[in-house]
Amino acid sequence: MARSALLNVMVQAVRKAGRGLTRDFGEVENLQVSLKGPGDFVSAADKRSEQVLYEELKKARPAFGFLMEERGEVVGTDENHRWVVDPLDGTTNFLHGIPAFAISVALERAGVPVAGVIYNPVTDELYTAERGGGAFVNDRRLRVAARREMPDCVIATGIPHLGRGDHGAYLGELRQVMANCAGIRRVGSAALDLAYVAAGRFDGFWERGLSPWDTSAGWLMVKEAGGFVSDIDGKERVHETRTIVAGNEEIHRQLLATLARARG
Ligand code: 2AM
Ligand code: CA
Numbered sequence: 001m002a003r004s005a006l007l008n009v010m011v012q013a014v015r016k017a018g019r020g021l022t023r024d025f026g027e028v029e030n031l032q033v034s035l036k037g038p039g040d041f042v043s044a045a046d047k048r049s050e051q052v053l054y055e056e057l058k059k060a061r062p063a064f065g066f067l068m069e070e071r072g073e074v075v076g077t078d079e080n081h082r083w084v085v086d087p088l089d090g091t092t093n094f095l096h097g098i099p100a101f102a103i104s105v106a107l108e109r110a111g112v113p114v115a116g117v118i119y120n121p122v123t124d125e126l127y128t129a130e131r132g133g134g135a136f137v138n139d140r141r142l143r144v145a146a147r148r149e150m151p152d153c154v155i156a157t158g159i160p161h162l163g164r165g166d167h168g169a170y171l172g173e174l175r176q177v178m179a180n181c182a183g184i185r186r187v188g189s190a191a192l193d194l195a196y197v198a199a200g201r202f203d204g205f206w207e208r209g210l211s212p213w214d215t216s217a218g219w220l221m222v223k224e225a226g227g228f229v230s231d232i233d234g235k236e237r238v239h240e241t242r243t244i245v246a247g248n249e250e251i252h253r254q255l256l257a258t259l260a261r262a263r264g
């Protein structure tokens with residue numbers, strides 16, 4: 001598998017940030033933590049990881065812009081390119097000592113993700129994808145699962161957070177999906193959920209209330225692994241509606257239909 005120079009830049013950056021996260025995870029009880037909103041934690045580990053990613057990516061491509069979870073938007077002189085960065089996806093897991101978190105970095109060209117990296121530093125699983133070049137975990141090519149019937153499928157989801165989202169509407173969706181599939185999983189990192197769909201571990205995934213830094217790299221990952229991704233209405237407007245549904249062609253279709261049934 002030949003990685004482009006740009007993908008190599010992204011891989012170097014996430015590996016470096018990942019080393020910092022691993023160190024911080026080892027002494028998580030000493031980390032400074034603050035609240036951005038109800039149930040919405042940010043720690044020194046998120047900020048340190050973001051700083052490393054910002055410096056490494058900026059050094060490699062000084063003109064590109066950024067959209068980062070903690071720092072927000074940084075406009076570049078090259079208006080066509082921006083890095084979309086989640087320095088620590090799964091902060092709640094991280095702070096509870098649960099080893100299910102990742103770094104997610106996408107490169108968007110004219111608003112379209114063209115390269116993506118998702119890195120779990122605990123398992124050292126590095127997921128990479130380039131538009132038209134396939135998706136990989138470390139050096140192994142990824143392919144979405146082949147299951148074609150919901151009753152055979154493990155479906156992942158994200159549960160709305162304290163003070164956010166329509167909890168009643170979500171429970172309606174959950175009831176429909178859990179009555180129709182083999183089992184539900186809730187990892188707590190949307191980037192890992194999408195990487196696992198790309199890897200064929202999860203047959204499908206849906207969540208509401210996500211931001212571009214949660215979904216951009218994973219969206220490309222699933223597509224490059226032969227899967228289908230849309231918003232909850234089956235449209236391409238993942239960033240705009242902040243909703244995502246993913247799976248192979250058939251499960252994506254069945255999951256969309258199941259979710260639509262829940263809405264009546
Ligand atoms: P984070 O850890 O980067 O914040 C899990 O459902 C997903 O939702 C994760 O990708 C997580 O990303 C995000 N998340 C967790 N708590 C959140 C909150 N209070 N508000 C918004 N997003 C949250
Ligand atoms: Ca966060």
Ligand code: CA
Pocket residue numbers: 086088089090190213214
């Ligand atoms: Ca996130």
Ligand code: CA
Pocket residue numbers: 046069086087088089090091
């Ligand atoms: Ca984050």
